[in-house]
Amino acid sequence: MHDQAYTAPTAAELEELDRTWDSPPGLLGWFSHVNHRSIGRRFIVTAFIFFLLGGIQALLMRLQLAVPENTLIDPDTYRQLFTMHGTTMMFFFAVPVMEGFGMYLVPLMIGTRDMAFPRMNAFGYYVYLIAGVVLYGAFFLGMAPDAGWFSYTPLAERQFSPGLRVDFWATMVTFIEVSALVAAVEMIVTIFRQRAPGMTLNRMPLFVWAILVMSFMIIFAMPPLMIGSVMLALDRTVGMQFFVAGGGGDPLLWQHVFWFFGHPEVYIIFIPALGMVSSIIIAFTRRPIFGYTALVLALVATGILGFGLWVHHMYAAGLPQLGMSFFTAASMLIAIPSGVQIFCWIATLWDGRLVFRTPLLFVLGFLVIFVAGGLTGVMVASVPFDLQVHDTFFIVAHLHYVLIGGAVFPLFGGVYYWFPKMTGRMLSERLGRWNFWTLAIGFNLTFFPMHQLGLEGMPRRVYTYVDGLGWNGMNMAATLGAVLIAVSVTLFLVNVAVSLRRGAIAGNDPWEADSLEWTAESPPRNYNFHPIPSVAGLYPRWDTRAGRMTPPVLGLRNDVREVLVTDPLDAEPDYKSVLPHPSYAPLILAFACTVAFLGAVYDVRWVPVGGVLAFFAMVYWNWPGTVERTPPWKEAGRGER
């Protein structure tokens, strides 16, 4: 392909290509989109809406805990609030938002026009949206789950949690895992098979590596939870006894299954954030990153070690001492890859020519807060120490340090960094700084006192506490901090709303960054790239800017959705593949699955009904000729060039 004489594409060619990859207009057309940027943006926006909902729940809880013996929120509402807060933030915000960024950015970073299975993408989004809407529908009808985001048995069994509340939790959590699995498969295939020629594995951007590790973790971590939550649903609906001690089951089994998922889940959220940190550090230090190989190995090591830690959530369950000390060792071991990454980033900053813009501020905030959270993580890995602070506010502090510090700070940095690429406009730098400082101060004011509260004996998940234990001042400080966080998030929303209309025009590469997405237009045209770039180094955009040109890849048709498939290791071109055009099939299949899952809340006999409907939806999805044909509403193409 490289031999062909290259002439710059004409405007007419680009116009045709743009139409080929265009998504149908209008509200009705919206439901048939399959483009990775369209779907990725939906994931991100929807996840932020859930972030706001979860944040409002947190704020209400903090208001309740501001003073002792408060009666603002009754205990029944309170337990629904903290269950929904945990469930929302873990399942409906953190994982989907990372998937959304992955979907949007990965094809742009590896130089391709769409993901491998665009319709699966769309299907995953509808599943996610429906699961969230159903769960919140139940919440507003007063039927929100109330047994905690961990739903420990036997509390979550029908005997102690009658009604449909926990059924909604079990089925909707299973449902949303379908969405995560679909996205993971999609991303692995795209990353392995659609990289631009020359982008060998060791030239892949660290963010893409992070998404790859995250996707593999999803594939190994989510099925255990799905099986667990299905078993719980069976216990509750058809009277199985998987987790019932009296019936020969074992409530501890649930804890093992849940945490075998639950601990990797933390890393599923956190690893893509590490990828964002690396991207931002490279762009804002204006130098190659220190220790690329070490960083990649650290990501992979974290992904593997993350599966060997789950028992440290169960130290108080009465397991044998010797067995637990292995998990202490494993939990401490994970500090090493985390440490390696921190050291490499600091070494990069040390030699970098720093550009102090908002994304870098958020990354610096991440470094400090995450190190603090990591250190308390080492502390709670110790069994005797953890037995003191387990299930107290110390753990609440620790987990928010690693999750907000480790994932939300990089995420905000990532939004400030990639917003220009996604919208074509810059976010306001002034509001961005206010956003950062209010968040950093509010965050520490909220969560730092919680360490001491936990050490002084305040348990988690209590709707109130008695006066006279010396906890009042710290609780009030935490509540004030939470209000400040709310102010910060409001500033962020204002910034987004204003900048969407009046932000400075970004241009293709506002940050003079290193990776391929900055060679595309802002926002990218429907086809992302034309011609497809080829890659000769780790920092292709910098290579181009320095005049080290690489040959363009030609030979893809303009009238059909063709992408180039390359081989997994060396990204040598293999063949061309035609992607499907927009379709309503994903939406229909998602509805069919909803019949099965939502029906199961009420009566398991709905499951086969949904299965039959899903069968017909899949037939429609795969109907011969509807998949790869040029969409009928397009003008006829010009044929092979």
Added chain:
Amino acid sequence: MILDLYLLFLGVAVLVMLGVVITIGLALFRRGRTPVDGDPPAEGEPGKFRAVAGATLATGFILLVLLVSSAYVGQVTSREPGQDERPITVNVIGHQWWWEFRYIDDQPSRTFVTANELHIPVGRPVILRMTSRDVIHSFWVPNLHGKIDLMAGRTNTLRIRADEPGEYRGQCAEFCGLQHAKMAFVVVALPEEEFDGWVEESLRPAAEPGTELAQQGREVFLESQCSLCHTVRGTGAWGTIAPDLTRIGSRRTLAAGTVPNNRGTLAAWILDPQHIKPGNFMPATQLPPDRLHALVAYLEGLR
């Protein structure tokens, strides 16, 4: 021991934190803020490699020290007490949302039951054998030891020892449903002779009503629904699904640490327990004022 371990971890954490923050600070202000257009510099020099590798090795070494000290403390604090230390054994049973304590003795006649207040002798090890009647609870007295879960179908053991007499507050640490927040208890550590006296008193049947009013109160107690769930040893009340009331008059609090125990709160609790602790399993009892008055007088006398 655990405090020493905490201080070790805390010291290391503070040092590492300072080290990282100072290094980041130095990295930030080492160079000017003027970015230079054009080619970025080449890959890092060997000197930086040594610094990063050294920091990684140091991390590994620090973790090893922490791991060994953690395992050592774990070993020491979970040691079985020897017979010469004369341990006493108490079975702890968790309920939604109160604590049952059964004092175990080799002679069956010397076992007795109480609730929400655990009396222990100073200086002697206490072996607590934990289980649950319903969901998972977790027994935790921050100033005595770490916590352990109570689970139906399992018996977990925790050993505590109080070295100073006094009252130690404890609370359920595992989310156990609606009133998890109000499932507290108190550990009362008594000097050995006082503890022995307390045990002898607890072994006796309930105190006889001292006044005529209390006498009527006992009749009210036995005639109404109270005795279906509660036990008062030596009377016809032997319900077992709610706290034993044989010495209710001597307890410091009502409803597992929810309100202080006095005449007013006792009467309010009997009339409308759902107002004080919503969702608990005690039903309201409708009593005319004179009968309530008598009942409270009786319960107060159960010391």
